[in-house]
Amino acid sequence: MLISKIQRFSTHDGPGLRTTVFFKGCPLKCPWCHNPENKKFTNEIFYTQKSCIGCGICEKVCPNGCHSFENGQHVFDRTACTVCGLCATSCPSGALELCANDMTVTGVFEEIKKDVPFYGGNGGVTLSGGEPLAFKEAAELLDMCATEGIDCCVETSGAGIPEVTEKAARVCRTLFFDLKDGNPERHLENVGVPLENIVAALKKADRAATGDIIIRCIIIKGLNSDAGSYSAIADVYNSLKHAKALELLPYHAYFGSKNVQLGGEDNGDASLIPDAGDMAFASQFFTERGVNVI
């Protein structure tokens, strides 16, 4: 499985001090994805132009002629790139990197175990991504952690493999579950799967859950920030047994920089950032419907 990052000393991905594992690949296609390097299930080359020292090694090692230099400027033409990774391993500065490492479950588990002395009573591991539950190995990993007494949390978009999602619900202290839009048409159009599938997965997870579920909603100004959407989400929230809270996350445009590093456009859009009033509206709307907003 492709793991883009194992971030130790994570302090915002669940209770206590945690190690967060980012899986590469997600079935959804949200254009506002905050970690776009984890959308594709295949590896990619991450290019950071400002780190390039112009040594020309990539040009020499690339079998497909993707790298060239024009007026001393590095030009990376990805059309023929097979992501063989030769340029990344040879690049002395790290300007060219593979987005992810192909790791085994045991390999990831060894990394997680490194910070066992720090986890204490509340900390542990959080699986994130991408969509971690789209990987059957995630179930195995959760079992290994549970056996060792390492606390587990998962951040999911609800588009995972059903059995793995159910396993996560059973094992996790907290399941962070995204609901990206309460409007079914928009959801299908932007996210790429029907809202009802996500809600069904959530309800199934709720039935299997032993811990808490925290619903996460991204607020994108003018795109999903209407009362109709909020109302639908509040209804779902109120139908759950294990929903502990709903977390409102304002859209931000920073992800655009990573799209550039992946060879795409900076598609961050500052006009979509909600202002304090938008956030207050959302918060009040949900609170009035009995939702515990955090």
Next chain:
Amino acid sequence: MENNKSEIKFYSAYAGGRPVRLSQKTRSFCRDSLNGRYGDEAMKTPFLTLDPSFGATGENAIYDVYDEAIRLICEKAPLRLCDEELVSGAATLGSAISAQVPVKLGDNFVCPSINHLTLNFFRGVKCGVLSYVPEILERMRDPELTGRQKRHLRSILSVIESLKIYHSRYLGLVREKRPDIYKNLKNVPLCGAVNFREAVQSLWFLFSFTRLTGNWPGIGRIDLILGDYYERDLARGLITEEEARELLASFFIKGCEWVRGVDAPRGSGDAQHYQNIVLGGTDEEGRDVTNGVTYLILDVVEELPIGDFPITVRFNKKSPERLFKRVAEVIRHGGGTVACYNEETIIESLTKFGYPEREAARFANDGCWEVQIPGCTRFSYLPFDGLGVLLNQTLKIGSGVIPVFDSFENVLNAYLGDLKETCGRLADSLLDSCLEDRAAKGFDADFRPQPFATSVIDLFEDGCIENAKGYLEGGPRYSVIPLHIGGVPDVANSLYAIKKLCFEENKITLEELLKILGNNWEGEDVLRTYVRSKYTYYGNDNPEVDSIAAVVFDSFAGFCTEYGRKYKLFIPSGVSTFGRQLEWLGSRTATPFGTLKGEILSGNASPTPGTDREGATAVIKSYCAADLKKQVTGSALDVKLFPGTVSGPNGTECIVSLIKGLMNLGGYFMQLDVTDAEILKEAQKDPAKYKSLSVRVSGWNARFVSLDEHWQQMIIERNEKC
């Protein structure tokens, strides 16, 4: 807490700001003090001058001069009484701020200052300074004493007489103006304190007296000294928590009286006056001493950004959860005011070295973090550059000679051989400079007599009266000068780069590498970039390099053990650089791990700046890979955290997790510092040093230096705003 009601704001790295519990009067006193009002005032009278006709000759002249100087200070030093203060006494002579006994005879200061020690103020507070008098008089009856020894004891008596003069001047000042202070000061510090107010006044008066006379002592375990008084008075209804907090705040603010204003000359940033405080921990009976005073002091430094007194908290398995939590809550405001000791490692280290268990349990430090048995230890240390030994002695970089090594083991062993030789040479010269006739007398060799007296210190150092000897002459129960190694993380990184480049990947021979280093990596940008970006160095929990650091640390400790307690001057091992990595720049060349001549490298046992990429837990694990019990006086780790990382209630819990992790892994000392947007700006200017800096906005994360200016600016502004 009425944060919004206070007009005085103190900076915090924590978005929630600092709580407000103290009165406006106390807060404005703090602001003025931190703005340098009293430090600048002290510079108006930097020193006093002995009458030029004063002449002292003969073998005891040093005591005659000293006694006269201390008496002069006590009779003539300006007195200060601030409207806002609740405890009185002040070190008002400016030269003491720069470590001088502030008295001149002719053009010269009469004697140097003593620092790097924690005095025994415990007895002075509990029993009063007059309790020493009969003991000294009794000791003077000993017919075996030499004339010098008798004169030395008389000098200590003279210090007490001078202190009485100074005390009566203060009583005269406060009698009418401040009857509240008069009541607390009347009997102390001459007699033992009987309540909390007297105890705090007594401790401050003794401490400020030692500073007034030019010394820089630490205070040590203040909650142990004051805790019983507080708990008793609180139970009897003699004082409230608020009153006690105001009193302790006054003590801390008075401690800033040497802070200079903005116009003062800038130096190395070495503004601290070693006035350390230690909180928490177990006593000789193994009981945890954490008490109400411990928490009140944490309240004070949470509210007021007072960095000097530096505080270190002794943590052990019995430490209350509340203590961990409160310390974490203070740490998140930034400034690194509160650091942590892992008691288990330290007590075991001290007992292994040979201190009795009850002595080991009492440990405090010398004003930074080097551990000592307080109130009975003469202390200083001899630092040296472990990286300099590698670059200059072993690898001979830039000397024109290229040494030949056919394996990595040979390089490592040659380095350890050079390190051993260096330790031996330094220890021998240290012993010979302190002890007389060491070669012939061995353990019986005595300390050399000194050309100046230290009687103020001797009064508060157990052993000086009993042995009738001065602080530097073998008076205290223990005399300790450890060797302190610096630059070991850089050594480990250098050796690791050599191992990978020259003996595993065979990208280049060692001879070629040494030539390149002799040329300061000139024309070798690609290779240099490679070693900088592709290898995982100390501070990232990489056993391959951490094991090299551990071998160097442990071997160094072993070389010191050969001296250890062999003579009356103990030579244990410790790890430190403080700011010395700056002084060492001149003698350091380029390193094998890609740094150029002149780059500032590792401090203490912390990773080389810019090489730690895996976060705080990995830094702590690298540090704990060595057997830290072997570093008797200590090994310090500095960890930087970003405010966003430790914001909110979970942030506090994560700080606690780092402290407990350090304890689980056998760490020794750790300072956690929370830095802010300013650091991001620095990272923007100097990305090479901040490669590891991750920024985080909810689910999104990226390495800061990989962002372009536009993005970086956004993040900076975001951090500035929160």
